[in-house]
Amino acid sequence: MLATVLHSPATSFPMPPTMIDGGELAALDRIGAVVALRRDQALFREGDAARHCFKVLTGALRGCRLLADGRRHIGEFLLPGDFIGLELDDAYRFTAEAVSDATLMRYSRPAVDRLAQQRPRLARCLLDRICGDLFAAQSQMLLLGRKNAVERLASFLLAMADRSGTGDRLSLPMTRNDIADHLGLTTETVSRIFGQLKSQGVIRMQASSEVLLKNRGGLETLADAA
Amino acid sequence: MLATVLHSPATSFPMPPTMIDGGELAALDRIGAVVALRRDQALFREGDAARHCFKVLTGALRGCRLLADGRRHIGEFLLPGDFIGLELDDAYRFTAEAVSDATLMRYSRPAVDRLAQQRPRLARCLLDRICGDLFAAQSQMLLLGRKNAVERLASFLLAMADRSGTGDRLSLPMTRNDIADHLGLTTETVSRIFGQLKSQGVIRMQASSEVLLKNRGGLETLADAA
DNA sequence: CGCGCGCTTGACTAACTTCAAAGATGGTGG
DNA sequence: CCACCATCTTTGAAGTTAGTCAAGCGCGCG
The missing domain is CATH 2.60.120.10 (Jelly Rolls)
Structure with missing residues (x-):
């Protein structure tokens, strides 16, 4: 074709x-x-x-x-x-x-x-x-070959934000398990890293599928800016 | 250039x-x-x-x-x-x-x-x-997201064999470190898995860059046939 | 011959997974 | 409208794989 x-x-x-x-x-x-x-x-x-x-x-x-x-x-x-x-x-x-x-x-x-x-x-x-x-x-x-869990999730969030074109507000229609299978991790690890990013203040979440990027620069640093 | x-x-x-x-x-x-x-x-x-x-x-x-x-x-x-x-x-x-x-x-x-x-x-x-x-x-x-080290190396060897078109005999011009960076592993792990495959009898090596696939079916099983 | 680089091997460590269970969430039907 | 249930998410503790650090080996080349 x-x-x-x-x-x-x-x-x-x-x-x-x-x-x-x-x-x-x-x-x-x-x-x-x-x-x-x-x-x-x-x-x-x-x-x-x-x-x-x-x-x-x-x-x-x-x-x-x-x-x-x-x-x-x-x-x-x-x-x-x-x-x-x-x-x-x-x-x-x-x-x-x-x-x-x-x-x-x-x-x-x-x-x-x-x-x-x-x-x-x-x-x-x-x-x-x-x-x-x-x-x-x-x-x-x-990402899969060389990034650690934090870098993977940070990269994912940034990529999703760029794609959805809604600025720093972003909704994740997929489950934690889907995200894990995309990033080469487990559900539990994804969940833990979400918690980590929240407590660091780089993201905030209304629901488990609604993410607000509070500190895009910080996320980019975590993602390694490669 | x-x-x-x-x-x-x-x-x-x-x-x-x-x-x-x-x-x-x-x-x-x-x-x-x-x-x-x-x-x-x-x-x-x-x-x-x-x-x-x-x-x-x-x-x-x-x-x-x-x-x-x-x-x-x-x-x-x-x-x-x-x-x-x-x-x-x-x-x-x-x-x-x-x-x-x-x-x-x-x-x-x-x-x-x-x-x-x-x-x-x-x-x-x-x-x-x-x-x-x-x-x-x-x-x-x-491979990078879901396979373990043995599966990665087995998959790699099979893919290289298919590409070089020299049957079960295959030469690897790249270093162990290059292979590791391709498979998301370390030099040491790649080396260890080579040793493992040798001792299992699925491959044989004249030099570190010359591999003979002794048991392609076994390798395919190890690679997970995905 | 000896030097350098790449390969191998061993002991220990760290990161992530696995296993387990409790805590949300949301959809459905009474 | 609420209660229930399945599903998803979060959290904790233990286990495993591959990584790290370190040392020795071997081959090829000058």
Whole structure:
């Protein structure tokens, strides 16, 4: 899919996605259908034939992979505006499940291919999304390979705050266990580090899913600013 | 850039095992120049302006990122046939250094863009490489987030064997420390697990860089077959 | 031959996990 | 509207894996 995706404008440096998203991605919506999921429902499972890709409209999903004995890793959380499955092979390579009730736009892959062929700027836009996913994965590898528990949670909170675009106020629709499976920790450790950050005064929480960043600079230091 | 630019050859070097591109990539070589690196020399550093992308011809490189206090993570080892920097932003997002003496083909990005526009099948081929990198990164996240030391090393050895395409015989040009930084472990732990695998009889070693897989099925079980 | 670097091995430590249980939270039905 | 129950979160204590520190080994190269 996206066979023409490398057809880029003469200036090859990609622009920030937000600058060109609006018009180009709107064209996609005309070939999409809306899908609704309830909490914990699977959108697709690893290994399923990959006939569609998706864009999150509301809610949140998790992309997970399992080991044979049931250990789970969540590669990414998918929030409104995120695409799922652009990089498709012929099969989905992870399982996507709803973290909360969610709605998505569903696109057939051949239709996206055709549209991308007609619109090089759209193709470029989608390629940028894939490259963004790759960059995020590289950063997550650094986190998982070399950061301690405090650094992991601090990095996670900062990344979530940046993505939700609601300043220093941020809601976490996923459970502590989901967060643990994303950060390579356990529920208990995640909970303890939340407590630690609270008592240090860098965050405050109304509920277990509502976080306020009281000291972003402090968090950035804890995250190691890498 | 520290690398030496050599003459541009008419044809390609010893090709990698994966010739599945059906000659599309050969077209690239006509717009490339050969670059040679010596062991530990940097091809580029994180943050450098990204004017080129590369293909490894001989030798091996590591793609690394650092934390502020010097902790290092190697996101990937780059072997003959691998591309580096296709997913370019305007700056390199990791540092690439030679693990051993190496030669690469260097391509200017605008030239690659132009060629990809003329050749959709080449564009597709390059996109597939990027998607392959993304899949590898997702697998590595699972490894770093949820596998123990034995599973990590077993997975690594199997992946390296698959990539080098030399059956069960495999050479590791990188140091134990490089392997540790790739697997989120320490030199000592990597060394201990090598010893363990040797005494279990699943591998044999002539030298510390020459590994023979004596029992691939056993290794796959140890790696968790995920 | 000897030096330097990388690899190995051992003893001890620290960070995180595991196991266990108590404390919130929120959704449901009476 | 409240009570109940399942689920999620928090907290505590003990256990385990891998890390740290330290020393010795071995190979390759000048």
